[in-house]
Amino acid sequence: MLRGSKVGLRARHQEDIPILEAELYDDVVNASRAEGRPWRPITPGSKDSRAAVDDKEEGHAPFSVVALDGGALVGIASLWDIDTHNRSAHVGLGLLPSARGRGYGTDVVAVLCHYGFAVRSLHRLQIETLSDNVAMLRSAERNGFVREGVLRSSAWVMGEFLDEVLLGLLVEDWK
Ligand SMILES: CC(C)(COP(=O)(O)OP(=O)(O)OC[C@H]1O[C@@H](n2cnc3c(N)ncnc32)[C@H](O)[C@@H]1OP(=O)(O)O)[C@@H](O)C(=O)NCCC(=O)NCCS
Numbered sequence: 465m466l467r468g469s470k471v472g473l474r475a476r477h478q479e480d481i482p483i484l485e486a487e488l489y490d491d492v493v494n495a496s497r498a499e500g501r502p503w504r505p506i507t508p509g510s511k512d513s514r515a516a517v518d519d520k521e522e523g524h525a526p527f528s529v530v531a532l533d534g535g536a537l538v539g540i541a542s543l544w545d546i547d548t549h550n551r552s553a554h555v556g557l558g559l560l561p562s563a564r565g566r567g568y569g570t571d572v573v574a575v576l577c578h579y580g581f582a583v584r585s586l587h588r589l590q591i592e593t594l595s596d597n598v599a600m601l602r603s604a605e606r607n608g609f610v611r612e613g614v615l616r617s618s619a620w621v622m623g624e625f626l627d628e629v630l631l632g633l634l635v636e637d638w639k
Pocket of ligand 1: 494592594
């Protein structure tokens with residue numbers, strides 16, 4: 465397990481899946497805001513569950529996030545689209561509603577940076593988030609990510625196009 469100051473990042477366990485399905489993926493608004501694809505109902509236990517993991521997918525490092533204090537599951541985190549030629553990857557995370565606003569998100573980003581830069585020898589990490597997602601923007605900026613641009617009207621979310629902010633962090637700027 466990878467450890468931060470408040471959270472641990474470990475492999476997905478089978479018992480995590482129903483909790484993640486119920487608290488993250490069955491929330492249509494949250495799922496529509498956090499994922500770049502349309503929400504659709506998935507049968508519990510299906511191999512197509514959004515919470516299920518394919519260990520053979522080399523370009524994706526999916527984690528479950530647990531609180532170090534007590535070990536409870538608090539969310540998901542990943543490096544995705546890992547590109548070993550350009551040595552870059554995208555950062556993704558989502559916390560259960562009860563776990564938000566306690567500093568876990570900021571710590572998850574810190575642990576993913578450690579994983580990306582120190583464990584995987586990447587050069588660049590990137591985050592795209594909706595421009596009104598203040599908690600995600602702050603979690604990224606607290607870890608040194610800088611705003612590189614606005615992707616205008618790039619995300620279709622619940623009936624409207626919203627802007628996304630693109631943030632990046634290079635290994636040489638990582639503290
Ligand atoms: C985005 C998310 C991961 C952030 O994690 P978090 O644990 O809630 O954030 P933190 O508690 O670490 O707070 C980070 C900063 O945002 C601020 N913040 C937290 N929640 C906020 C809110 N609802 N409104 C405004 N600011 C907020 C905190 O005060 C903190 O600011 P500071 O660094 O100046 O002190 C989490 O809220 C979440 O999972 N949201 C839903 C899914 C999602 O949006 N995922 C990202 C998709 S790109």
